[in-house]
Amino acid sequence: MAWYTAIDRPGVVDRLAVLNAPHPSAYERALRSNPAQLGKSWYVGFFQLPLVPEWSLGAGDFAAIERMLAEGTVRPDAFTETDIERYKTAFGRPGARTAALNYYRAMARRTAKLTLTRGGVGDLPVRAPTLLVWGERDVALDVSLTEGLEQWVPDIRVERLPDASHWVQFDAPERASGLLVEHLG
Numbered sequence: 001m002a003w004y005t006a007i008d009r010p011g012v013v014d015r016l017a018v019l020n021a022p023h024p025s026a027y028e029r030a031l032r033s034n035p036a037q038l039g040k041s042w043y044v045g046f047f048q049l050p051l052v053p054e055w056s057l058g059a060g061d062f063a064a065i066e067r068m069l070a071e072g073t074v075r076p077d078a079f080t081e082t083d084i085e086r087y088k089t090a091f092g093r094p095g096a097r098t099a100a101l102n103y104y105r106a107m108a109r110r111t112a113k114l115t116l117t118r119g120g121v122g123d124l125p126v127r128a129p130t131l132l133v134w135g136e137r138d139v140a141l142d143v144s145l146t147e148g149l150e151q152w153v154p155d156i157r158v159e160r161l162p163d164a165s166h167w168v169q170f171d172a173p174e175r176a177s178g179l180l181v182e183h184l185g
Helices: 002-008 024-033 035-040 042-046 052-071 081-092 096-118 173-184
Strands: 016-019 130-135 156-161
Touching: 002 016, 002 024, 016 173, 024 035, 024 096, 042 096, 052 081, 052 096, 081 096, 130 173, 156 173
Parallel strands: 016 130, 130 156
Antiparallel strands: none
16 A cells, blocks of 8 residues: 555655565566566455455464464564464454455556556656565565666665565564664654
8 A cells, every 4th residue: 555655646655665565566567577476476366256265264263364474474473372363353353354355456456457548557656765675585475576666666775684574574573663763764
């Protein structure tokens, strides 16, 4: 959402900080040219289905969510049992899974619409000074998504953390927080 806000509403963003989320145009480019990223993004296609993803996230007492949080980080203690239970409780609320999945559904629809009408999603630059903090051990997003961003974000600083995953703020909380404070402060 941060990328889209900076692209679509540049007047409300004076600084931008993003944690392990690719610029929409870089992601679109990778899906067309990087078979590894296309394979890693299988879940985005799955999330487009009606009802099935909501069911699968809740199946087995939210086993998929528990597995994602417990096994998706570099630090084994990144999420405590209490954290995991809180996520499961939150995802158990009526409409919560659909709301979470709607981000991916809207992203796919927006990309398709802009590709048809403008030839792509990234013809508007991000003008705000931007910090991208990236965990290099992300299983869903390739580190190549951090490269060549200057064409869309002229004032970008990319900080890659080699011992962090997609959950960079949980794997490296002190480093991620320090970078955010430095950039936004």
